[in-house]
Amino acid sequence: MKDLPSFELLVDSFAKLPGVGRKSAERMASAVLDMPQEDAEQFSKSLIDAKNRIHPCPNCGLFTEKDTCFYCADESRDHSLCIVVARPKDADAFEKIGVLNCVYHVLGGLLNPAKGIGPEDLAIDHLVERIQNEGIKEIVLAMNPTIEGETTSLFLAHALAAVAPEVKITRLGYGLPMGASLDYADALTLQKALEGRKSL
Ligand SMILES: [Zn+2]
Numbered sequence: 001m002k003d004l005p006s007f008e009l010l011v012d013s014f015a016k017l018p019g020v021g022r023k024s025a026e027r028m029a030s031a032v033l034d035m036p037q038e039d040a041e042q043f044s045k046s047l048i049d050a051k052n053r054i055h056p057c058p059n060c061g062l063f064t065e066k067d068t069c070f071y072c073a074d075e076s077r078d079h080s081l082c083i084v085v086a087r088p089k090d091a092d093a094f095e096k097i098g099v100l101n102c103v104y105h106v107l108g109g110l111l112n113p114a115k116g117i118g119p120e121d122l123a124i125d126h127l128v129e130r131i132q133n134e135g136i137k138e139i140v141l142a143m144n145p146t147i148e149g150e151t152t153s154l155f156l157a158h159a160l161a162a163v164a165p166e167v168k169i170t171r172l173g174y175g176l177p178m179g180a181s182l183d184y185a186d187a188l189t190l191q192k193a194l195e196g197r198k199s200l
Pocket of ligand 1: 060061062068073
């Protein structure tokens with residue numbers, strides 16, 4: 001289609017989504033043109049509403065639309081067991097298998113000296129505060145099995161052992177292939193990795 005700058009902008013927007021190439025983005029933009037006006041307006045409204053209303057939980061960093069997230073607010077959960085993840089979507093992987101009725105802590109990334117991401121860029125101080133304030137007894141380090149994930153796990157294990165020696169620090173057991181991503185791991189592999197978690 002020629003001379004349709006609005007269409008091109010829409011294609012550019014869809015192409016920013018993960019896993020969407022130019023061809024797919026063009027198909028999506030065409031589908032928007034075919035939508036009833038009402039559906040297109042609802043589509044754009046839901047995008048803006050989600051962006052405006054959803055924010056990180058000030059306590060754990062998972063997404064919420066309220067003051068505190070679903071997990072932190074749930075008193076029936078075991079608040080003494082905390083799975084530490086790099087990104088909010090990694091917590092979803094554990095929630096899907098539903099083995100541990102625990103709470104979470106999102107670091108906001110992984111250590112990566114090449115990209116200039118150091119400990120001060122991650123929510124580590126806040127994790128230490130939570131250990132002290134919330135009676136956390138076990139921390140499960142659940143980073144993706146990549147070089148950055150390993151580096152971050154080792155750093156955290158040392159840092160936490162120094163400031164909170166009473167807390168048990170574990171990491172996921174073997175079974176996750178190196179370079180894998182937690183959100184793509186199948187439920188059984190993830191469950192075995194969790195059950196086989198090892199003390200550091
Ligand atoms: Zn929370």
